[in-house]
Amino acid sequence: MLEGLVSQESFMDMSVLERLKWVQQQQQQLQQVVSQSSNNSPGLFQILQFHGSNNDELLQSTFSHVQMLGSGFGPNYNMGFGSQHEAMDGCISRTSSCHMESVDAMGFMLKNNEENRVIALKNKRKQEVKTSEEEKAEKKIKVEIETESSMKGKSNMSITEASSDTSKETSKGASENQKLDYIHVRARRGQATDRHSLAERARREKISKKMKYLQDIVPGCNKVTGKAGMLDEIINYVQCLQRQVEFLSMKLAVLNPELEINMEDVSAKQFQAYFTNLPVVGASKQSIMVDVPLFPLDQQGSLDLSAINPNQTTSIEAPSASWEAQSQNLYNTSSFGFQY
């Protein structure tokens, strides 16, 4: 008992967002239980109500109860949402042991009343019902956070950060959404919180994150604002690169007969020139820098890689080492990362 209390308090100390995430994990486990709990809902609900005031006991009771339910929970349960949110299906039908932490007791309670709405979710026809409930839930969540018994809020926190108190009937519709996929979407106050718009918002955030990454890669994207302009820039850049490759391969085809490439020699000199933009020892290869005109880049005339690494330069010494060593030397000056 005491431990339960202590853990509860420490839980309170966590930031709201951390709680959210933690709760989500719990939620997944909870959800399995929820389905089962619907059968036993009256009893459980009573239990929860009975212990409503006393969190500690509540937790204990729900915990034990849940464990009982958990054992009965089997793989045959499948919400079968038929929704496009695979995460939802996954978590609903997950059959991991429902080791329930005490914190989610209230969320548990909430879900009890969700059974009907869950079915509604399935059909996606009764979203009005859900939204109203969600709003209630939202309000309650806020209150919950501020109060000590913030348990209630947790299950819904994942859905929305909006204010809330958790009501006993919160539409888990939103929670059953892909939030359980650890995609945190914040719905601001007053924004629609129905399933579609939340999913849409999550999707849009993903896409904008990727666009940001692309913006870093493609030079000159910073000046353009808006998706369309950026996409234009990206398209142009890709086309430029492809044309350049084509041009170079044509050149190579012409030169091919005279190809006398020694792997040792394909070297440092050229690569260095591109990476560091410094004069290359022993060869007047600086002309390379302005050679290929196809890029709308800065006046260095090379790919904008040297700009990626403003801090690093390599000294140009007589390339005595093999190509491998030289190339390593060069490549670590570039800050490429294949990030997603």
Place this chain on the structure above:
Amino acid sequence: MERQIINKKKRVFSLEPNKNPSAVFTRKYTRHLVPALKKLNMNKNSSQTNQQTVKHEVDMALALSAQEFAWSRFLLQKLSSSKNPTTTTSSSSNRIRILERSGKEGGDEDGEIEKKLKELQKLLPGGEEMSVEEMLSEIGNYIKCLELQTIALKSIVQETT
């Protein structure tokens, strides 16, 4: 890989060269391409058109050096099925189309973006079979690989002139 801030006198070596993806890619790329070109050189008759086969080799080297990406798998498929890969044929026409479209601003904003995304999908090998989100991630690393490829090609060309 550790990066150190160097002054101009010191040389930097990566402690784990195999982890730097750009180095790995470029190394693989040249390793594929150069011997292939040499082989071409030796095998071909002077009457054969160089251009296409060289292009083929170039694309093949690209696809083989970046096998962890979806687009490279598509590219490989395309290459193995046909001897004449055409990754850049419609580039000029695309460009014209883009210019036209950006001329009439304010039209259908979302539709514009959709069209542009489609254009982008066409540029990426295999892009049309991907979802938009996936395509956007793949485009990022495709661009990086293209950049590295151009560097490698430039240096090879320079080496021979």
